Amino acid sequence: MSNILGMLRSPKGATKNTKRIGRGQGSGRGGTSTKGHKGAQSRSGYKRMANFEGGQMSLIRRVPKFGFTSPFRVEYQEVNVARLQQLVDAGSLGDGVVTPELLFELGVTSKRNQPVKILGNGDINAKLAVTAHKMSAAARTKIEQAGGSVTINE
16 A cells, blocks of 8 residues: 555656756757856856846935934834723723733733823723823823822833
8 A cells, every 4th residue: 555655656747847057059058058148147146136226226325315213212002091991891900900011911002012101082980090101191181080090100
C-alpha cells in the first residue's frame, strides 16, 4: 500500500521545464540571457529600490513640504461620559471606580500605555469615582453633578 504514493505522477502537460537561460545562441536565450542590453537591470545582483522611478526625481522630493509636527505631542484615547453610563447600565462597573487600567481590561480603550481623556459627550447619572490622565470641563461638571468625583493622573 505504501508503494502507491511513490508511484504517483503529475498528469502529462501539468509541469513545464524551467527556462534555461545563458546556454548558448542555439537555445534562443543565449547572448544577453533575456536581460536586454546594458543598464543596471542587466547586471548581476541588481535589485530595484521600491521607490525607484528610473532616474526621474522621486515623488517624495517633488512634493512640497510644509507644516510642523511636534515631537512632544501626546495622543489621548478618548472616552465619553455616555460610554461610562453604558458600562454602569451593563453592570461592568460594580464598585463605581473608573481607572484607565479598568477601561483597558473592559475593552473600552485599546492601548494599555496610552493616556486616557474623558470627554463630555452624552449624559451620566451614575455616581462614579473617575480617574484619568485628562478630562474636559464638560465631563468634569457632568460627573460631579451626578455625585461623582474626579481625579487627574499626570
